[in-house]
Amino acid sequence: MPQRKAIIIGAGIAGLATAVRLAVQGFDVEVHEKNDRAGGKMYLIERDGYVFDAGPSLFTQPENIEELFAYAGEDIRDYFSYRSLPLACRYFFEDGKVVNAYTDQQAFADEMEQVLGEPGGNILRYLRDSAKVYEKVGSIFLNYSLHKLSTWLHPRVIGAFLTVRLPYLTKTLHQFNKSRLKTPEAVQIFNRFATYNGSNPFQAPGMLSLIPHLEQNQGTYYPEGGMISIPDTLRRLAEKKGVKFVFNSRVNNIVTESGRISGIVADGVFIPAATVVSNVDAYFTYKNLLEREDGVRKVLRNERSSSALIFYWGINREFSNLHLHNIFFSKQYREEFEHIFRHKRFFDDPTIYINITSKMEAGMAPEGTENWFVMINAPAKAGADWNQEVAAVRRNVLEKLNRILGVDLREHIAVEEVLTPEGIQQRTDSYLGSLYGTSSNSKWAAFLRHANFSSDIRGLYFTGGSVHPGGGIPLCLKSAAIVGELAATEL
Numbered sequence: 001m002p003q004r005k006a007i008i009i010g011a012g013i014a015g016l017a018t019a020v021r022l023a024v025q026g027f028d029v030e031v032h033e034k035n036d037r038a039g040g041k042m043y044l045i046e047r048d049g050y051v052f053d054a055g056p057s058l059f060t061q062p063e064n065i066e067e068l069f070a071y072a073g074e075d076i077r078d079y080f081s082y083r084s085l086p087l088a089c090r091y092f093f094e095d096g097k098v099v100n101a102y103t104d105q106q107a108f109a110d111e112m113e114q115v116l117g118e119p120g121g122n123i124l125r126y127l128r129d130s131a132k133v134y135e136k137v138g139s140i141f142l143n144y145s146l147h148k149l150s151t152w153l154h155p156r157v158i159g160a161f162l163t164v165r166l167p168y169l170t171k172t173l174h175q176f177n178k179s180r181l182k183t184p185e186a187v188q189i190f191n192r193f194a195t196y197n198g199s200n201p202f203q204a205p206g207m208l209s210l211i212p213h214l215e216q217n218q219g220t221y222y223p224e225g226g227m228i229s230i231p232d233t234l235r236r237l238a239e240k241k242g243v244k245f246v247f248n249s250r251v252n253n254i255v256t257e258s259g260r261i262s263g264i265v266a267d268g269v270f271i272p273a274a275t276v277v278s279n280v281d282a283y284f285t286y287k288n289l290l291e292r293e294d295g296v297r298k299v300l301r302n303e304r305s306s307s308a309l310i311f312y313w314g315i316n317r318e319f320s321n322l323h324l325h326n327i328f329f330s331k332q333y334r335e336e337f338e339h340i341f342r343h344k345r346f347f348d349d350p351t352i353y354i355n356i357t358s359k360m361e362a363g364m365a366p367e368g369t370e371n372w373f374v375m376i377n378a379p380a381k382a383g384a385d386w387n388q389e390v391a392a393v394r395r396n397v398l399e400k401l402n403r404i405l406g407v408d409l410r411e412h413i414a415v416e417e418v419l420t421p422e423g424i425q426q427r428t429d430s431y432l433g434s435l436y437g438t439s440s441n442s443k444w445a446a447f448l449r450h451a452n453f454s455s456d457i458r459g460l461y462f463t464g465g466s467v468h469p470g471g472g473i474p475l476c477l478k479s480a481a482i483v484g485e486l487a488a489t490e491l
Ligand SMILES: Cc1cc2nc3c(=O)[nH]c(=O)nc-3n(C[C@H](O)[C@H](O)[C@H](O)COP(=O)(O)OP(=O)(O)OC[C@H]3O[C@@H](n4cnc5c(N)ncnc54)[C@H](O)[C@@H]3O)c2cc1C
Pocket: 009, 010, 011, 012, 013, 014, 015, 032, 033, 034, 035, 038, 039, 040, 041, 042, 054, 055, 056, 057, 058, 059, 249, 250, 251, 252, 279, 280, 281, 308, 310, 424, 427, 428, 429, 430, 435, 436, 463, 464, 465, 466, 471, 472, 473, 474, 476
């Protein structure tokens, strides 16, 4: 019997993982990617000896990748290696306090007590509850489709409901954190986890307090070769499983007939297939590939997640006080989020994230220098004059970093590249440059996020950061696993 043909549109991390799963199941899989390489938001910028991972920088839950290799019957050690990091992040406050967020719970609690005066017991209790909510609630709703009755009828759902206490739903993450922690700095550190899916801690529900479990309890990791090694590895695995890649191939339309998938049109050519998986932002899947305004409206019921403005700086010296992941907090965190989500503007005192992979590996920057990835949360919006906005943000960022680090960075920037929200949209067709599809700024957000399948087109599936269970590498890999399960029923 001929194999059933599946076309995957987009070779982002979720498209790659879905391709592997469908190929293992026996589909004849073809991936069409408009760019010339796999990875989508994960790509590389190389200039004058400086190597920058352009997109994601934080790697958590490697078990999602381990599981994918096990599913494919391959030994991950032949493809990919990563190491666990004792320090998740270093936090800098304007008053000179510096907090090391160790991944050892007790060490982190001791540090919070010593530097901030936050009782260590508060931290241990918070992390314990975060683990419980993740395991009882998160791991269920993140690993299964919310749009299938079978998910809701399973006995494990009872355990989830028994775990959910009112504050997780009725309080915002900020209110929740204030009720659990004593010091404003500790509240700010735990508020920040809302940004891990592009949300506002002053609007998103307390349920997001499960996110710290991923970073502080399960730990953070560094993939050898940098983040780009993740999509590169998955592409190799997919090819090993027989997946065919067609790069520089922009899909124009998804073609349907009598409520079923019949194929796609790529660069003007019709290609028949019975199964299509869109790894393209759900907004553009409806807008451009299906030309369905009802779908567009449905996607837009959820606010977009935040975007980012990134400066890639080759720095001509080393900073021994910086680590792989560093955060320089805004003094007025609430105002910063008000600006980003309500006024759709940058705030003058932004929170700055700096990632430096040359701290981990030689070859990422010329000797004695560092590769700085400097990111600021940005509004997801259309019609901005980004050149003007970039200039203003750059001034504010330099002023803040110079003040806290006691240097004049202008003398040390040897190389500079910039990525704006518009650039993110252009590269990956992510509407308004959102990093994580839709935000979690309401308690219903998880339920409003698009399903992993189409309810009225048979054979059409959705994978990736703009659909269930959400954005970020771990969730994208989970969405691929859900689509794999759903599509298997077609064989
Ligand atoms: C700057 C930045 C920082 C981030 N930081 C982190 C982090 O630290 N940790 C983390 O876990 N996550 C992070 N994220 C989020 C993470 O990168 C995304 O959630 C994830 O990579 C999205 O993957 P995806 O599979 O949804 O597809 P995408 O990466 O969005 O890829 C979609 C692919 O589809 C292709 N495509 C689109 N339209 C078409 C078409 N018509 N035809 C053919 N191909 C098409 C695109 O070219 C692209 O390759 C960050 C994102 C950005 C941009």
